[in-house]
Amino acid sequence: MGRWNGSSKARVRAPATPAGEMPLIIEPQLATLVDRHPASGDWSYEIKFDGYRMLARVESGAATLITRNGHDWTSRMPRLQKALASIEADNLWLDTEAVVLDASGKPDFNALQNAFDRRSTTDIVLFVFDLLWLNGVDLREQPLRQRRKLLLQLLDAVESPLIRFSDDFADDPASLVASACKMQLEGIIGKRGDAPYRSGRSPDWIKLKCKSRQEFVIGGFSRVKGAKSGVRSLLLGVYEGDGSLRYAGNVAPHFTPSRAAAFAKRADSLRQTKSAFHNAPVPERDRDFHWLAPDIVAEVSFLEWTPSGEIRHPVFQALREDKPASAVTQEKAGTTVDDLAVESVGAPRERTGPRGTVFVRDIRISNPQRVMDKVSGLTKLDIVRYYDAIAQWALPYLHCRPLALVRAPDGIAGEQFFQKHSERARIPGIEELPASVYPNHARLLAANTPEALVGLAQMSVVEIHSWNGVAPDLTHPDRVIFDLDPDPALPWSAMLEAATLVKVVLDEIGLRSFVKTSGGKGFHIVVPLTRRQSWDEVKAFSQAVAQHITRVVPDRFSAVLGPKNRVGKIFIDYLRNGRSSSTVAAFSVRARPGLAVSMPIAWDELEEVKSGDQWSMLEAVKRQRFLYRDPWDGYWRTRQGITLAMRRAVGMK
Numbered sequence: 134m135g136r137w138n139g140s141s142k143a144r145v146r147a148p149a150t151p152a153g154e155m156p157l158i159i160e161p162q163l164a165t166l167v168d169r170h171p172a173s174g175d176w177s178y179e180i181k182f183d184g185y186r187m188l189a190r191v192e193s194g195a196a197t198l199i200t201r202n203g204h205d206w207t208s209r210m211p212r213l214q215k216a217l218a219s220i221e222a223d224n225l226w227l228d229t230e231a232v233v234l235d236a237s238g239k240p241d242f243n244a245l246q247n248a249f250d251r252r253s254t255t256d257i258v259l260f261v262f263d264l265l266w267l268n269g270v271d272l273r274e275q276p277l278r279q280r281r282k283l284l285l286q287l288l289d290a291v292e293s294p295l296i297r298f299s300d301d302f303a304d305d306p307a308s309l310v311a312s313a314c315k316m317q318l319e320g321i322i323g324k325r326g327d328a329p330y331r332s333g334r335s336p337d338w339i340k341l342k343c344k345s346r347q348e349f350v351i352g353g354f355s356r357v358k359g360a361k362s363g364v365r366s367l368l369l370g371v372y373e374g375d376g377s378l379r380y381a382g383n384v385a386p387h388f389t390p391s392r393a394a395a396f397a398k399r400a401d402s403l404r405q406t407k408s409a410f411h412n413a414p415v416p417e418r419d420r421d422f423h424w425l426a427p428d429i430v431a432e433v434s435f436l437e438w439t440p441s442g443e444i445r446h447p448v449f450q451a452l453r454e455d456k457p458a459s460a461v462t463q464e465k466a467g468t469t470v471d472d473l474a475v476e477s478v479g480a481p482r483e484r485t486g487p488r489g490t491v492f493v494r495d496i497r498i499s500n501p502q503r504v505m506d507k508v509s510g511l512t513k514l515d516i517v518r519y520y521d522a523i524a525q526w527a528l529p530y531l532h533c534r535p536l537a538l539v540r541a542p543d544g545i546a547g548e549q550f551f552q553k554h555s556e557r558a559r560i561p562g563i564e565e566l567p568a569s570v571y572p573n574h575a576r577l578l579a580a581n582t583p584e585a586l587v588g589l590a591q592m593s594v595v596e597i598h599s600w601n602g603v604a605p606d607l608t609h610p611d612r613v614i615f616d617l618d619p620d621p622a623l624p625w626s627a628m629l630e631a632a633t634l635v636k637v638v639l640d641e642i643g644l645r646s647f648v649k650t651s652g653g654k655g656f657h658i659v660v661p662l663t664r665r666q667s668w669d670e671v672k673a674f675s676q677a678v679a680q681h682i683t684r685v686v687p688d689r690f691s692a693v694l695g696p697k698n699r700v701g702k703i704f705i706d707y708l709r710n711g712r713s714s715s716t717v718a719a720f721s722v723r724a725r726p727g728l729a730v731s732m733p734i735a736w737d738e739l740e741e742v743k744s745g746d747q748w749s750m751l752e753a754v755k756r757q758r759f760l761y762r763d764p765w766d767g768y769w770r771t772r773q774g775i776t777l778a779m780r781r782a783v784g785m786k
Contacts, residue, residue: 561588
């Protein structure tokens, strides 16, 4: 709501020396994308509005509305112009966002675009978040908190509901981001309260987004081969530091008929025979590519950037008229795995000792800069920091489970070792389970604390595998795992279909299942059990399930081990369900190029997953921090066992 206390308008005085003539143009301050909020400092947080950025200039009762790239849009918003002109001030500059709110009060970008398309802008409101100039005084050198204090006083006397103050929040920023994501907002903006206003991109303003989302230059489009009209996908690009345009993927647009016609008309004027991309995509067999001069800008949300510089799972949002194509570059988050190792409150878990030695949770990290993966350049310290940051989510699935560890002392390209026991070197933080839980064998290892995960990474452990049983009762497994291992020649769509089919079969026989990416080529389907059956019973049942699925869909599945038996098929690996067998744990890094992570997902997310190695270490932590629901919600509450009816359903006698 607009802030108005019913009092008469009062003149707000700016505590600064008059600066003379007011500038005709002020370039806006822009926020820097980051992956997490700062651990300390004088910061405030506001909602990131999904609208058009506008700077408003008012002088002698005349208001002007200017886009972030300097275009005058005053004539397109006459009601806002009138509302701004009513503010009691000789002259002023405001920094704002123009939005249209839906029925629930959330910004609706499509509704905003529709308003401009129909030339019916009466529903547009202006959220004001900064005051740059007031009554002949340049306020840009004043701290943000002082500017906003004056702004609030100024807007308290404004009666128009079209002019609203953008509130800030004192809550924990992680909670704010979670709430924003739950409400399906873009995210939040953080601003240093003690900083002046600085035009251009600045680290004093940061943005934390719910999903990756940014602008792209349209360098062309595709059509169905031979078609005379229509658009199958937009070919997207971003400018590199050397000024060249890099192809960054494609997205299917969602145009209304009027917008499709407008795009076609504009595209016709921009046609050219050669691609503007320095790495132009190769036209596909069933599509024609049409190249355009790089002038149109589209906003697209997506899951993440691939190592090759393209976007995964893109979703078209809108065409943008308010942003110049020449300014579109890849937005790179300003944090790395390094930043994820630091607590948002309290003392950091990482410190530097004498001669540059690094300690994480008081565990000394030897050779921290050793490159563990030459493809990504990630180091041993990156893996340490990842396991430290992911501990709160990984540990529940590791608690008191015997481990099998993959160590790579010289990096994943060197020799790798499989380890189940302490051997000669004691691993910091790791517990040895009592000998009684697995008699006549060396004592098994368990990771029950964050220090244990850091200790494993310090010992160059990359992969963490775990049993299907939990101490002290290692005679009865508490889960079944089906590892879907595809023929590498199969398309990813076959893997998605296979996972869905396995779920359907498990649903039909009465077993609830959960799914995670393997971090490699496929999926792991996890079925929690109450600990009633023996290892032999559970393994026999898992084999029967695999064979039953193979009988039902013989052209897609195999239940027989060996590459020759899965040509054109997916092997349902049930062999991981025997005693002392293990499977890579949820959130474990994989010792493969890129160091991807095995990531739990919800079944309704399945179609959004593009590969088994989709999540990097950084993206895994980012995802967990900003999730508004647990993808495995209900896992720990599931109480189910293998019944006689289930055995009969899969052909067991």
